[in-house]
Amino acid sequence: MKSEKFKRLVLISLLYAIVCLLSVNALALETTRTITPNGLTVLHSENHNLPIVMVTLLVKAGQRHEAKEKAGLANLSAKLLGEGTKNRSSREISEEIDFIGASLDASAGNDFTTITLSVLKKDLDKGFELFSDILLNTTFPQAEIDRKREEIKGSLRQQEEDPSFLAGRAFKKEVFGKHPYGRLIQGSTDTLDTITQDDLVTFYSDFFLPNNAILSVAGDLTSDELNAVMKKYLGVWKKADLPLIPYGDIAGEKAKKIIKIDKELTQANIILGNLGISRDNPDYYAVSVMNYLLGGGGFSSRLMQSVRDKMGLAYDVHSFFSAYKERGSFQIGVQTKNESANVALDEILRQIERMRSEMVSDEELSDAKAYLTGSFSRRLDTSRKIADFFASVEFYGLGADYISKYPSFINSVTKEDVLRVAKKYLDTEHYVLVVVANQEKAMLKY
Amino acid sequence: MRTARIVFFSLFIFLCLHAAVYAAVIKEYRLENGLKVLIIEEHKAPVATFQVWYRTGARDEPAGKSGLSHLLEHMMFKGTTKYGPSVFSNTVQKNGGTDNAYTTKDYTVYFELFSSDRIALSIDLEADRMRNLLLEPKEVLSERQVVMEERRLRYEDDPQSSLFEEVAAATFKVHPYRRPVIGWMSDLGAIERTDLYDYYNANYSPNNAVIIIVGDVNADEIFSKVRSSFEHIPSGPPKKSIVSVEPAQRGEKRVVLQKEAELPFIILTYHTPSFPHEDSYALDILNVILSGGKSSRLYQSIVYEKKIALDVSADYGSFNRDPYLFYFYATVAPGKEIKEVEDALYAEIAKIRKEAPSAREVQKAKNQIESSFIMGQDSIYLQAMKYGIFEMLGDWRLIDTYLDGIRLVTPQAVMEVAGKYLKEDNLTEGILLPIKKVKREE
Numbered sequence: 001m002k003s004e005k006f007k008r009l010v011l012i013s014l015l016y017a018i019v020c021l022l023s024v025n026a027l028a029l030e031t032t033r034t035i036t037p038n039g040l041t042v043l044h045s046e047n048h049n050l051p052i053v054m055v056t057l058l059v060k061a062g063q064r065h066e067a068k069e070k071a072g073l074a075n076l077s078a079k080l081l082g083e084g085t086k087n088r089s090s091r092e093i094s095e096e097i098d099f100i101g102a103s104l105d106a107s108a109g110n111d112f113t114t115i116t117l118s119v120l121k122k123d124l125d126k127g128f129e130l131f132s133d134i135l136l137n138t139t140f141p142q143a144e145i146d147r148k149r150e151e152i153k154g155s156l157r158q159q160e161e162d163p164s165f166l167a168g169r170a171f172k173k174e175v176f177g178k179h180p181y182g183r184l185i186q187g188s189t190d191t192l193d194t195i196t197q198d199d200l201v202t203f204y205s206d207f208f209l210p211n212n213a214i215l216s217v218a219g220d221l222t223s224d225e226l227n228a229v230m231k232k233y234l235g236v237w238k239k240a241d242l243p244l245i246p247y248g249d250i251a252g253e254k255a256k257k258i259i260k261i262d263k264e265l266t267q268a269n270i271i272l273g274n275l276g277i278s279r280d281n282p283d284y285y286a287v288s289v290m291n292y293l294l295g296g297g298g299f300s301s302r303l304m305q306s307v308r309d310k311m312g313l314a315y316d317v318h319s320f321f322s323a324y325k326e327r328g329s330f331q332i333g334v335q336t337k338n339e340s341a342n343v344a345l346d347e348i349l350r351q352i353e354r355m356r357s358e359m360v361s362d363e364e365l366s367d368a369k370a371y372l373t374g375s376f377s378r379r380l381d382t383s384r385k386i387a388d389f390f391a392s393v394e395f396y397g398l399g400a401d402y403i404s405k406y407p408s409f410i411n412s413v414t415k416e417d418v419l420r421v422a423k424k425y426l427d428t429e430h431y432v433l434v435v436v437a438n439q440e441k442a443m444l445k446y
Numbered sequence: 447m448r449t450a451r452i453v454f455f456s457l458f459i460f461l462c463l464h465a466a467v468y469a470a471v472i473k474e475y476r477l478e479n480g481l482k483v484l485i486i487e488e489h490k491a492p493v494a495t496f497q498v499w500y501r502t503g504a505r506d507e508p509a510g511k512s513g514l515s516h517l518l519e520h521m522m523f524k525g526t527t528k529y530g531p532s533v534f535s536n537t538v539q540k541n542g543g544t545d546n547a548y549t550t551k552d553y554t555v556y557f558e559l560f561s562s563d564r565i566a567l568s569i570d571l572e573a574d575r576m577r578n579l580l581l582e583p584k585e586v587l588s589e590r591q592v593v594m595e596e597r598r599l600r601y602e603d604d605p606q607s608s609l610f611e612e613v614a615a616a617t618f619k620v621h622p623y624r625r626p627v628i629g630w631m632s633d634l635g636a637i638e639r640t641d642l643y644d645y646y647n648a649n650y651s652p653n654n655a656v657i658i659i660v661g662d663v664n665a666d667e668i669f670s671k672v673r674s675s676f677e678h679i680p681s682g683p684p685k686k687s688i689v690s691v692e693p694a695q696r697g698e699k700r701v702v703l704q705k706e707a708e709l710p711f712i713i714l715t716y717h718t719p720s721f722p723h724e725d726s727y728a729l730d731i732l733n734v735i736l737s738g739g740k741s742s743r744l745y746q747s748i749v750y751e752k753k754i755a756l757d758v759s760a761d762y763g764s765f766n767r768d769p770y771l772f773y774f775y776a777t778v779a780p781g782k783e784i785k786e787v788e789d790a791l792y793a794e795i796a797k798i799r800k801e802a803p804s805a806r807e808v809q810k811a812k813n814q815i816e817s818s819f820i821m822g823q824d825s826i827y828l829q830a831m832k833y834g835i836f837e838m839l840g841d842w843r844l845i846d847t848y849l850d851g852i853r854l855v856t857p858q859a860v861m862e863v864a865g866k867y868l869k870e871d872n873l874t875e876g877i878l879l880p881i882k883k884v885k886r887e888e
Contacts, residue, residue: 101815264706300539
């Protein structure tokens, strides 16, 4: 039963929130990068400490590449990848994967879709065969489309129970407006109903191309072994021209927007924030340091120290910048009993204002840098993390020397930089505020 | 990390010598005060984890004080006579580390993850809070509020979790497993500083703890540091083990929870023995056959074929100190009836009680368990956790007993344990009945 009460486990992930897959230190981790004749970028990191192989294929096709009226297309495509190919039925695929104790999953995000395979070395051949089958031969059977569509609609309905889901959905919508980032990855019941088999087949054949993908492999295999399975299973993957995708503008108008959602709850679930930055913004590293101090730094952050430790108002309070190919968002999240919503919000806004108006101390700055650089080794301490990391570095174009350069990116951030980016990217006047709560009890003054 | 290059060099030598899969070399030490220390050298990456496992959890709490273990866990971060509040986590983080803790029914775990050149920092910090906790009254009051918020977040406002809580309380009438680890709200309000202090003194001692270190360390070197920091801590009183035996259930129980929710949710529980009971291995295989992966029986029949549930799962809580549960849960799909899902679950149960699974199904389940053990070794954190779990059951060497037992399970044995435990007299069924209030959105 859900008995293990992970006191603060949520928060571990928060520490990683901004630097997530993309951080660093001087770690001697060898990876080779090649581009195959069909245009596939291949990253290979060999280590033989465990008889396992981790594969991540990143395809540059996500929410960003969907039409508004077809929202949910990328996600539905990904979910259907294991559900029927020219060679196997849905059931045969899962039976074969489970029999070798492997996992094969696909999921879509804002900018891209990933297909991941985790397999024992002894079953590499079988694993790669199945991986290539779902990648190259998916047929999108109508019955499977209908089944998966209903499942997604059902889970959207179920998530209406979850206050953090409601808050997150409303926040996205306000911050990103009409841009694809403003929609749920699952789409909505209405848009899901408009997606046809043709749409799926077209999306799949337009984007799932070797010249639009990155293959990252880590673990117990040599380059000869990798080349052999690639030749055998991905040899037939043909490159083709990519469609031109017009990107929607992120409006980014400055205005205060407050959304209150009334539900029978004991806690107010609050998100406050605004538009953030893209991954290639030169301020990314200064923002990393600033956010660590504000609310990204787990138990050491200012928000945690004040809202949780001093005031006892919440179990969880955090902030993060989600940085995508295009501008992402900045958000602070907190859950507190309905009656404390105003007090918690006052304090959060006070902390934002402090960040915007006062220079951080030398000690804070050096602590933040020490964490961001010193925690790097833990971001590459498993084969799974290594495979994902290199795919991500490649996607965002961070460069082959990113690992060795990251500490200097962080260490060159000054107190003045922190203040400057706080003024630039935090806003106490124009923000989106979403409060899902029992509004009668919360009596918001905002 | 300056040591990284050297580390990766030595890695290759290590690999060639250790082809065997689970055969990590474990060094076991014991101090005179009773503290046990397990160290596994794992040089594949320049990182390490330091974990302190206390053999105390929700099952060891006095009546009326549920949530005590978990609140104390929170207080362990709120200052000692040597270091003030917040110093612990700040010290860890400014050295690039992460720290956290969790409480279960049976034990409480504190851990840090560091790059390996900083791992020794854990030793002083953990030794200090094993003995010198402050438990300042002001901090106790504030942290009690924090835990109440945690309870609201995880239970009060989460209908499915609320049902789990209801069902556990109904399934066990005697054993402390009936109480939630986080504690009932009114019990939380009743926990005083003195309760925490007494519980801390009774349970937080070297003879009631195990230290587990996994990572890029030299075992003998780090042990000598552990020795010098921990050997002065006196042994605590011998542990008074709470013996509580849940009487056999004689007849089905039923719980209904009416709460604001979107979809009905069902839980079925059956009392079962825990590992290393001789039936536990076949129960584990049974669990994987029913719910391990998308090819499993429950998913295929209830979600895929019949399309009556959004999700369905079984679970067997085998790694508990006392007998716990085999249980099922499912979210009813929109437009479908609770009865349809109930019937389908009971049909699957009836089927496995009557008919042995195929040899291939059993083999598949064994492959899945074996693979998850190997994949788990990718992470030093999970590796330490695995040894810790077995150590809490008596001895980390039970891992071998477990894997040997799994390999021997036959299709016949799976059918037999299903017949023995998944029966009506032994069942508690819980149902979440959604009530919906119309609210507005501005």
